[in-house]
Amino acid sequence: MNTATASRYTAEYQTLAPTLPGQTLPWLKQLRCRALEKFSAHGFPSPREEEWRYTNVSAIEKKLFSPSLSLTTPPVDKVWLKGCQLEDAWSVVLVNGRFSAELSVLDGLPEAVSLMSMADALTASPAIAPLVEKYLGQAVNYSEHGFIAFNTAWFTDGLLLHVPAGQVLAKPVQLLHVVTQAETMATTRTIIIVGEMAEAKVIETFAGVDNSYLTAAVTEVFIDQNADLTLYKMQSESEKAYHFGGTYVKQGKDARFTHHNFALGGLLARSDILTDMDQASECELNGLYLGVKRQHIDSHTRINHLKPHAISREIYKGVLDDRARGVFQGRVIVAEDAQKTDSQMNNRNLLLSDNAEADTKPQLEIYADDVKCGHGVTVGQLDESSVFYLQSRCIDEETARNMLTFAFANEMVDKIRIKSLHDKVLEQVLLRFPQEGIEKSWL
Structure with missing residues (x-):
């Protein structure tokens, strides 16, 4: 814990606070204050914490990143941005942690679907604003670790996507996060709600120009009964950047969740994917992390089987060259009531250099007696x-x-x-x- 770093951020918070969205809402202001107190007391995560034992974020603590205070979109290289945007997809763009309406492409989005910036959602119509209050902080608690507390207190914007019951999206939705300024921190909070019997494909893309900056993004996902969500994450940050991205999921009964995580960029990058599974729900986690030079890429997953008859499949692969280090921590927890659970986890690592390193820690915690669970790990060369x-x-x-x-x-x-x-x-x-x-x- 580096309380000096926490104190520096806390000291600047009072200057930043008036520019943060939702400061007129008592419930959100109270939530931010509690998260700020948590971060001030504990700072960023430390290797002394078991789930961070392989990842030291002291390099982040030595810097003091500042959020973008401008409410107008800064100049962006349009050719570079177009190279980041996907064809045949609705694209929502956040620049330096703030939503840009002029750069987003939302033509043809069904009227029943709500897709807007978090700042707008907090002040939107009575039909929208209560959604944020109902769901924000419900998939993950700010006390989980320092980055969650940091994001909860500091988030400058984000997105709300609500796909109502029975709605099937004809095209994917791309949530494009780009950073263009050096020493900037982009702290965003996103809520994705997929209603009963609805289907959607969402792509989170993280990219930035060749600068040192910090991305701290939290996405909370709620998938109602018998709904289907496929979520892709493509992280190709600058090779000088620091990245934390957390995806926290609540699945309803018979809900289906598929996640594809591609961790390719960043000097130091950490991804959390945690999901709580209800009865007969299905979860598939796929991941690929590629490390070169001195990159450090950490992938942390946790699947909570809370009810019977749920199925989970997980496979993560890593390729590491030069002095890169890859970390995989996969944890499957089967609750006492989660009988008939079927879970398989596999992690495979390919080392292309004698100086590359892979740390892998698969875990199974089984409290039920009628389950089928297994895991496998390999680390080696060609x-x-x-x-x-x-x-x-x-x-x-x-x-x-x-x-x-x-x-x-x-x-x-x-x-x-x-x-x-x-x-x-x-x-x-x-x-x-x-x-x-x-x-x-x-x-």
Whole structure:
């Protein structure tokens, strides 16, 4: 715990507070104050905390990032931004942690669907504002750890997406977070609500120009009975940036949740994905993290089986080169009442350098006696027999190794069912590793 850093942020909070959304709402002001007290007392997470034992955020503590106070959208390279936006998707853009209406593309969004900035949602019509009060802070408590408390107190904006019961979205919704200023912190809070029998595909994209900055984003997700949500996260921050992104999910009975997490950028990046499962609900977590140079990428998941007959599947893969470090902590908890649970977890890591490191910690906590649960972990280098096999087919050694590396990673890329997103993720994968002998059309 670095209380000096916490004190510096706390000292500046009074100057920032009047610019934060919802300051006229007593319930939100009280929530922010409690979160601020929590952060002031404990600061950012420490490796002394079990769930942060492999990730030291002292590099963040040595800096003092400042939020963007401007309520107008700063200049953005339109060509670069267009390269981040997906075709055939509704796109909502936040720049430096604040919503930009002029850069967003929402034409044709069904009238029944509510999609707006968090600042607008807090002051919207009586039909919308109560949704925020009802759901904010219900999927995750600010006391979970320091970054949650920090986000709860400091969030400058965010998004509300409400898909009403029975609504099936014809196109994906992209929530595009971009940072353009150095030493900026982008603290956003997003709420996604998918009503009963509704279906939606949502893509969270995090990108930024080549600067040092901090992203601290929290997304709370609520999936009602028999609803279906597929949520993609593509994190390709600047190689100098720091990233914390938390996704916290509440699933109703028979609800289906699929999450694809692609952690590709950032100097130090941490992702939390936590979900609470109701009776007969289904959850699928897929992840790919790629580390080069001195990147540190931490993926933390927790699946809570709370009721019977729920099914969860999880597979995370990591590719690490140079002096990169990858962390995977996967935890499945089966409650006493969660009989007939079916859960499988797998983590596989490929090390391309003797200096790369993978720390993996799968956990099963089972309190029921009629379940089917299992997990598996591998950490290693390329299979030399596979390399030799390709060489025997007249492929040189370097190309053979590149082909095997891309095949390992591409298994997760191929799970993407949105073509424009698939192509962008594949492009990012190709940027991070040697391409000699690799044709994009092969993958």
